[in-house]
Amino acid sequence: MKELKVAISQLNAASSSVPQLVLSSMDPGEGKSSAICDFIRSWKDEGFRDHHGALIVLSRHEEIRSYVDQAGLSRHHYAVTVAEGDAMNEMGLSDPDAAPVIFTTHEKLRRWTTGRSFADADKFHYLGRPRTLRIWDESFLAAQPVTVRLDMLKGIPAVLRPLDPKAAQGLDAITAALESVETRQSVTLSHQLSACPSTLAALSGAQKREWDGLVSILGREAIILRDNRMGRVLASATAPLPADFQPALVLDASGRVRETYRAMEETGAPIRRLPGAGRNYSRLTVRHWDRASSRSALNVPETRREILEGAASVINAAPAEEWLIIHHQARGADTVLDELKAQVANPERLHFVNWGRHNATNAYRHVRKVMVLSLWHLTDAAYTAHHIAASGRVPSQGLDRETISRIAAGEHRHNLLQAICRANVRNGADGVCGDCEAYVIGKTGKDTKALLAETFPGAAIKDWRPFGAGELTGRSLDVAEEIRRRFVAGGAERVRKIDIRKAVGMGTAPELAQVLTRPAFKAWLAGEGLVLGTKEVRRADRV
Structure with a gap:
């Protein structure tokens, strides 16, 4: 916690100009959000002295109210910038540039900085300058992962064609180009694709997600993969956040267990991990x-x-x-x-x-x-x-x-x-x-x-093995679970030993017999109301 508070102070004071992500990965419940709110409250009590502006980027709208309440912010202390037309934009000051603290969402920040530097994103400025303290709450990736199902894309032109023939033709051209790309090959789609919001309103929710995903990776390299359930899928990522978003503080309670940060580090991303003892889960x-x-x-x-x-x-x-x-x-x-x-x-x-x-x-x-x-x-x-x-x-x-x-x-x-x-x-x-x-x-x-x-x-x-498998382990437990599945879940009254043996992958009848004749296994069978026959296992109440 001490290291987190020091990092906040350094970023707020603009004492760290090195482009880096400062990663705090204290486990859930250890108070990362509370530390941020305590800092803002103290800052507010000092009249926001030596203040360079704070930007807090959250994943969900409802978290904004929690931060505002926990930090004790009055209306003139903060502003909210989320999706256009959202009522939450009415919270706080109407002029974000005058608010010491501004709240936004991951999605809004990405949209507003696409194709521009962070310094040019004046929606997030404080007194005409980029805010110094930038806090990203929860999982961070510079770019967003994107997958697009090609089967879903093929059905969209039929919906768009009566409303926007040009958009339908553009999508036709893309799907036709993808047909010739073999699985595991890479492709770059340099096409232009757009449609007005009223046209896109005709799409189903699933179709709209596929459309948005495709638009977000146009001009970027992707790879075609095949999925057993979803068919051919396009995998890629959006353009990353602008490099000058850093330095920034990332609060990710899963930072200790995720491998995405390690993948970032292996390709040269400047990440400074704050030290932490980690939580003891002995209870x-x-x-x-x-x-x-x-x-x-x-x-x-x-x-x-x-x-x-x-x-x-x-x-x-x-x-x-x-x-x-x-x-x-x-x-x-x-x-x-x-x-x-x-x-x-x-x-x-x-x-x-x-x-x-x-x-x-x-x-x-x-x-x-x-x-x-x-x-x-x-x-x-x-x-x-x-x-x-x-x-x-x-x-x-x-x-x-x-x-x-x-x-x-x-x-x-x-x-x-x-x-x-x-x-x-x-x-x-x-x-x-x-x-x-x-x-x-x-x-x-x-x-x-x-x-x-x-x-x-x-x-x-x-x-944990339910249904009274007791102290059985290893192959005995595998056989017990298969027998129970067939009798209880499958509704059988008797099951052939050869079927049990094949289901659990045993090669020979003696191998199965060795399990079935163990005293512990016989006790389990009796407890389940089952008995052994010459070639089968059956319910004890059946002749």
Whole structure:
């Protein structure tokens, strides 16, 4: 905290003219935002003496009110500059140039500085000059990662053609040019593309996102990739923020666990990491069920039933506790949350936060139990775009597969850290987190358990297998889970041993027999109401 306050003072006093990013990566709940607000409050109490102006760049509009209240700012102390027509622009002073502190969003800053230097972005000036103290809250990348689905682009001209034939023809030319580009080849789209807002209003939300993504990377090099679910995808990054935005202070609670900053450093980005002891998570227990639980997996009725039964069994075992449930945002007629609530006693004690809204809230800091129903996996194209945005490399210079894999692991650590730290774990004292127990369902690759240990140093990371698998481990546990899946989730009354053996990847019948005849495994079968036959496992109440 001391180093953070010193860095703020130095940037405010313009004593550091070296273009660099000063990265504060104190973990969630350790008070980075409070330190900023304390500084601004003290500054205000001194009448903003020796003041060169502060620019605070946030990810969401609602965070602006929190900063204003916490720093004790009056209307004449600050201004807000967000999207045109937004009512929040009426907060504070009407003349931003006269406001000691100005608040804006990541998106607004990027839009206003596109194609110009920061010094020329007079919307963010103070008394006619660029503000000296520049604070970027949360994740920072100089450029924004962009992925564009080519299948989605092909459907847009049909909507645009009756309204704006020229825009439709321009998009036709781009999609035609992309047809001849092979997968994993790079391409630069030098086309011009524009349409008036009233025309774009006819597009669906998904189509508008693809259009905006494409427009943002025109003239920039991209790479064509293929995704099993999304078809051919264009991966690239927008133009970066102007170099003279630095020096700036970045407050990213995930800075310790993300790999994008390392990728930036490896390609020469000037990053000064503030020292920090890191939080001790010894009062956190994370129980991990190494079971595929992606959005597509949950679309399979048997898989969804198994996962929800497992989650409900744990939640019902602690009937007096409130729970924070981390989940995918519902699409269409998605019934996952309704099905979970139907299996839980007193479902009003459940709080739900979907991925994408899993940070920047303290509303659940009193909750001591967390259930992560499914992990948030981005596509390979998205991780590739992160690599391009972080490194500043264009695809023709060569993209490093190892770096992309590291970035993917870092994004998993970031998401888990932010999600679980919405709960009581963010509380604590003397560098030790608050009491909390988290249950995580999902796979991140070869060793999810190690990834969890890296994310939460000092925490107890334990295997979690619901449905009474007891002390079974290794191959015995794999066989038990397969048997249980087939009987409970699949509704079977008997299962052939050969089918079990093939499902778990065992080569020979004696290998399976060695597991089935172990005393611990026989005890588990008895507890599940199952018995061994010559060639099958069957329910004990069936002849």
